[in-house]
Amino acid sequence: MIDIEFSKQLFGSEGKMHLQTACHINKGELVGLYGPSGAGKSSILRMLAGLMKPESGKLTVEGETWFDSREKINLKPQKRNIGMVFQEYSLFPNMTVRENLVFALNSNQNRQIVDDLLEMIGLDKLANKRPALLSGGQKQRVALARAMVRKPKLLLLDEPLSALDMEMRANLQQYIVQFHRNFELTTLLVSHDASEIQRMAKRVLVLEKGCFTYDGDPSRFFG
Numbered sequence: 094m095i096d097i098e099f100s101k102q103l104f105g106s107e108g109k110m111h112l113q114t115a116c117h118i119n120k121g122e123l124v125g126l127y128g129p130s131g132a133g134k135s136s137i138l139r140m141l142a143g144l145m146k147p148e149s150g151k152l153t154v155e156g157e158t159w160f161d162s163r164e165k166i167n168l169k170p171q172k173r174n175i176g177m178v179f180q181e182y183s184l185f186p187n188m189t190v191r192e193n194l195v196f197a198l199n200s201n202q203n204r205q206i207v208d209d210l211l212e213m214i215g216l217d218k219l220a221n222k223r224p225a226l227l228s229g230g231q232k233q234r235v236a237l238a239r240a241m242v243r244k245p246k247l248l249l250l251d252e253p254l255s256a257l258d259m260e261m262r263a264n265l266q267q268y269i270v271q272f273h274r275n276f277e278l279t280t281l282l283v284s285h286d287a288s289e290i291q292r293m294a295k296r297v298l299v300l301e302k303g304c305f306t307y308d309g310d311p312s313r314f315f316g
């Protein structure tokens with residue numbers, strides 16, 4: 094179970110906006126986060142990851158407090174067991190596919206997970222290639238596998254598929270759903286694509302001007 098309560102003043106092109114959000118996410122849920130540009134979706138992911146500090150609020154993940162403004166608790170990003178994938182692939186260009194995954198390992202972690210993940214995403218044959226030689230979809234598969242290396246408690250996906258063509262998108266959607274199912278991974282997916290959310294998530298949170306305006310079944314919301 095993840096309990097989120099964030100409050101923060103944001104400053105954008107249209108002036109100030111107060112982000113005020115609260116929700117519970119069950120362990121193993123895949124939740125879509127949908128809303129217009131500038132609503133605060135990426136800010137929420139950044140606060141979950143510890144990359145942006147809320148002014149007040151609380152965040153507990155599976156019983157562990159990651160942020161509490163009253164208790165002055167604010168775990169550093171590296172102490173939060175989170176996997177993140179963004180629209181940009183953000184792979185290390187000078188490392189091979191395998192090295193990109195090995196780099197993400199904890200020092201005491203068994204390396205077998207790297208080969209298992211490479212096989213799961215169907216890239217074991219490209220393990221010794223550099224990212225520059227891969228297609229966009231393959232790079233994003235590597236980014237997804239890298240995010241899984243430490244077996245995160247929470248997977249944050251910020252528009253991970255929006256740079257890909259339709260075929261690669263469909264392919265990656267399947268991998269994300271497969272990872273989510275196999276690892277019972279709590280996943281938050283930001284997407285502008287209503288059909289993508291309907292296909293992948295059983296629940297959508299709709300964010301408008303920093304506040305949740307809908308929380309429920311995507312097919313009821315999108316019609």
Ligand SMILES: Nc1ncnc2c1ncn2[C@@H]1O[C@H](COP(=O)(O)OP(=O)(O)OP(=O)(O)O)[C@@H](O)[C@H]1O
Binds near residue numbers: 102103106129135
């Ligand atoms: N560190 C910050 N401090 C204050 N305001 C910020 C900060 N970072 C971003 N903002 C502002 O917060 C607002 C929400 O931005 P955010 O990127 O979270 O929206 P979004 O819903 O993810 O938009 P998009 O769909 O376009 O990515 C924007 O107006 C942005 O300028």
